[in-house]
Amino acid sequence: MLRIAVPNKGTLSGPAADMLREAGYRQRSDSRDLVCTDADNGVEFFYLRPRDIATYVGSGDLDLGITGRDLLIDADADAEEMLDLGFGGATFRFAARPGTLTAPSDLAGRRIATAYPGVVNRYLTERAIAAEVVRLDGAVENAIRLGVADVIADVVSTGATLRQAGLEPVGKPLLESSAILIRRRNGGGELTPPVNQLLRRLQGVLVARRYVMLAYDVRADLLERASALTPGIESPTISPLHREGWVAVQAMVLRAEVHRIMDELYDLGARAILVTGIHACRL
Numbered sequence: 001m002l003r004i005a006v007p008n009k010g011t012l013s014g015p016a017a018d019m020l021r022e023a024g025y026r027q028r029s030d031s032r033d034l035v036c037t038d039a040d041n042g043v044e045f046f047y048l049r050p051r052d053i054a055t056y057v058g059s060g061d062l063d064l065g066i067t068g069r070d071l072l073i074d075a076d077a078d079a080e081e082m083l084d085l086g087f088g089g090a091t092f093r094f095a096a097r098p099g100t101l102t103a104p105s106d107l108a109g110r111r112i113a114t115a116y117p118g119v120v121n122r123y124l125t126e127r128a129i130a131a132e133v134v135r136l137d138g139a140v141e142n143a144i145r146l147g148v149a150d151v152i153a154d155v156v157s158t159g160a161t162l163r164q165a166g167l168e169p170v171g172k173p174l175l176e177s178s179a180i181l182i183r184r185r186n187g188g189g190e191l192t193p194p195v196n197q198l199l200r201r202l203q204g205v206l207v208a209r210r211y212v213m214l215a216y217d218v219r220a221d222l223l224e225r226a227s228a229l230t231p232g233i234e235s236p237t238i239s240p241l242h243r244e245g246w247v248a249v250q251a252m253v254l255r256a257e258v259h260r261i262m263d264e265l266y267d268l269g270a271r272a273i274l275v276t277g278i279h280a281c282r283l
């Protein structure tokens with residue numbers, strides 16, 4: 001059986017289970033369950049702290065895992081990223097009271113509070129900056145107010161927590177994080193059939209979320225111009241219509257662009273323009 005680690009709590013937990021369900025896998029029904037076996041698909045899911053997942057996968061005790069890119073880097077485990085899962089996006093940044101620092105080089109000699117010492121130490125080492133890293137478990141924004149640190153390094157999503165603590169970001173983000181699928185590093189060249197199946201299913205969910213299906217009718221003499229607006233992934237599907245001189249077109253388009261494309265198609269003369277969602281796909 002394929003053994004996969006899934007976040008048991010926190011920001012990534014709900015969206016990870018939703019994505020696996022959408023990919024056709026069984027998920028736990030009780031949030032206290034620590035294991036869930038999906039016998040039909042030959043997969044066993046283990047619900048673990050997202051921070052520990054890279055360790056289990058790096059040691060080879062579990063085959064794959066879902067965690068955050070920042071947590072993978074922080075763990076310094078023998079694991080690597082296989083696929084960006086498109087949720088749990090956040091930046092990881094330094095922040096301080098306004099006027100404390102202007103550039104990351106000003107970090108030298110400062111005390112930096114963080115729950116991600118691995119990420120921060122890697123950044124400092126790469127730039128040969130000598131600073132003291134104070135490891136905390138969370139609520140690191142308080143460390144400055146309490147005099148424990150001069151700077152913090154933390155996950156920033158909306159920025160509301162920083163603003164509330166009277167802090168502002170310093171420099172560019174250390175990294176852009178999101179939820180990722182990970183495997184053991186150098187885990188043997190060929191992917192096994194169950195791993196390939198999982199990858200294809202997750203990629204199918206990503207495509208189904210990003211794209212919609214667009215259908216419309218257009219005069220045959222405008223088909224080339226209409227197709228240029230809706231090239232699809234490989235090529236649009238063209239079907240004859242009973243009405244002389246008209247064709248029906250079907251193509252996948254990016255969800256984020258569908259309204260602009262519909263406006264342009266309408267202006268071109270296309271009619272009966274319909275959008276439908278994609279529930280699942282294998283491209």
Ligand SMILES: Nc1ncnc2c1ncn2[C@@H]1O[C@H](COP(=O)(O)OP(=O)(O)OP(=O)(O)O)[C@@H](O)[C@H]1O
Binds near residue numbers: 012050090
């Ligand atoms: N708004 C956010 N706050 C915290 N982590 C976030 C946020 N958005 C995305 N993430 C990602 O979630 C992962 C951290 O999850 P984790 O469960 O360890 O912390 P959490 O969601 O803050 O939960 P808690 O602190 O309640 O345990 C990281 O990969 C982080 O980048």
Ligand SMILES: O=P(O)(O)OC[C@H]1O[C@H](OP(=O)(O)OP(=O)(O)O)[C@H](O)[C@@H]1O
Binds near residue numbers: 138
């Ligand atoms: O930019 P924002 O949208 O405000 O989100 C980022 C904040 O959310 C998380 O804290 P959390 O609430 O998980 O508390 P914690 O520090 O105890 O983990 C994270 O550690 C930041 O503090």
Ligand SMILES: [Mg+2]
Binds near residue numbers: 138
């Ligand atoms: Mg947190």
